[in-house]
Amino acid sequence: MNFSTLTHFRNRKLLLAIFCDAVIVAAIFTFSNYFTLASFVINIWMLSCVVCLSITSFSLSGVYREVWSESNAFLVFFKILLGSSFAHLIVNISFSFNFTQALLSNALISISLLTYRGLIRIFLHRGLKHGEPIAIYGAGAAGIMLNSLLSKSNKFNVVLFIDDDEKIQGRYVSGVPIFSKKGAHGLIASSGVKRIVIAMPSVSLKRKREIMTEISSFGTLVMTVPPLEDIIVEKTSVDNLSNLEISELLGRSVVQPNESLMRTAIQRDDVILVTGAGGSIGSEISNQICKLKPKVLILIDTSEHALYQIERKLRQYAQNTRIVARMGSVCDKLLLSRIISEFKITTIFHAAAYKHVPLVENNITQAIQNNILGTALLVELCEEYGIGKFILVSTDKAVRPTNVMGATKRVCEIILQSRARLNVGSKKTVYSMVRFGNVLGSSGSVVPLFREQIQARTAITLTDKEITRYFMSVQEAAQLVIQSAALAKGGDIFVLEMGEPVKIYDLALLMVSLAGLTVKNEENPDGDIEMNVIGLRPGEKLYEELVLGQNLLQTLHPKILVANEDFLNWHDLMLLIDKLRSLSITNDDVGIVEVLKKTVEGFDHRKNN
Secondary structure (H helix, E strand, O other), rough: OHHHHHHHHHHHHHHHHHHHHHHHHHHHHHHHHHHHHHHHHHHHHHHHHHHHHHHHHHHHHOOHHHOOOOOOOHHHHHHHHHHHHHHHHHHHHOOOHHHHHHHHHHHHHHHHHHHHHHHHHHHHHHOOOOOOOEEEOOOOOHHHHHHHOOOOOOEEEEEEEEOOOOOOOOOEEEEEEEHHHHHHHHHHHHOOOOOEEEEEOOHHHHHHHHHHHOOHHHHEEEEEEOHHHHHOOOOOOOOOOOEEHHHHHHHHOOOOOOOOHHHHHOOOOOOEEOOOOOHHHHHHHHHHHHHHHOOEEEEOOOOOOHHHHHHHHHHOOOOOOOOEEEEEOOOOHHHHHHHHHOOOEEEEEEOOOOOOOEEEEEEEOHHHHHHHHHHHHHHHHHHHHOOOOOEEEHHHOOOOOHHHHHHHHHHHHHHHHHEEEEEEOOOEEEEEEEEEEEEEEOOOOOOHHHHHHOOOOOEEEEEEOOOOEEEEHHHHHHHHHHHHHHHOOEEEEEEEEOOOEHHHHHHHHHHHEEOOOOEEOOOOOOOEEEEEEEEEEOOOOOOOOOOOOOOOOEOOOOOEEEEOOOOOOHHHHHHHHHHHHHHHHOOOOOHHHHHHHHHHOOOOOOOOO
């Protein structure tokens, strides 16, 4: 619609509004004064004066500049009353009009004009709406604004609000009723609501999870809207509702990365090597490093497909950074030596590891070679080539491990701690490690497994109803790993603040609810998804820990702490490493576990607690 057409359309609406107002003013004035008029000529003059003066007053006071669908009813009523009063005052003075009848006429005209505007407003809001019926959770300022924005959309039709505040339950917002959760249940089913939009931007993550649990029986999808400021500046549309992601409910309060630490960790002339660059955490570390524009970023991974994917992604936006992808293992000394000497590596982020607990339990020799011997080889090369920093990506499973995977990661930590002790006071490699819990969406996480089971409508397999885990978004984890490199002094065990642990059972309930489905159980035999508790797997713990004791120290970053834990001296450690190397050659899993028990404090293999 071009500007001239739009202007013509608006002019027609204005003329129609003036005509309707004139007819209503004339009709009510005639009705309220019918039996008191003495002369037909005087009647016509009085009627003409009231109509013309009223319309003129309405126009001057801005009544016709109001957008009916968004106007303030009280303000419009005040303007109409003011204009009508002025018209009646002039008529009263000019024609000696009866004062009582003038008041009656004035009141009837003002009320009638506001009433018909209100009816048109309701008709415009509801009568022409044929979009998908939805509900809004939260009738506060954000919910009201969202309803106002959605009222202009033909895609959605808000049919009810849900709010916990008993004081506003039973009231209306622009004609939309407000219900409690209990009261909304029946209406949601009868009105065909399939989506509930959460409009509570300031509510805590804990409360969001509680809300999800409370409305899980509705069997509706839970949606979020784009940021309201993006809608206002027309960066996006209010129609762009998206499913609420599980990461939005399991995260903690996120602290924005400290740009000073990021720039200190990765500088423009750095040559960075990332091992395991195709994995979940390795690829995101590579992604974050690339944004900081080092001179060269070298990616190593054994998976051809994963390496191809991350290389292709980084090349799309890499600026002034050379991207190099190399297929290979961290156990390949010749390959690593050639890469380090050729590119003059300054920093290594070591994310390559076998991390899947059950798989590692059945492939102990391979885990020793990849996790422990691979790390030992990298440390050896760091010393040989004088690499500046080495950062190990560790795990909370390294604390009092009950499985081989966790034990191997603790040995990797000890290698770095022990080597760092030898380097104290020198300008040799600065070693550090970063320990944290589960990364959302990683290959070893339950989240993609549950999502796959829910999509296939098969039963969710849960090891124990009481099992808990720490969760963190992959983006934040990668940023914190990089920032920790700027804080490293040598031998530091950095522990990321993970917030409160989450029960995996509650996680499964949330994911079912987010999919718009319900759990099938005794209370709800017609539900969509069953939950099967299969028992803890070998080496699996009910809960994870981040430190052996409570000896955590604060750093410059509020989400990065430092643990102080004992370790073996370099000579004794190397004897044990040599023994592990020999046992891995002969595939002696039993002997390997015994050596790990001597090396790792608190290692109790295959114990479930």
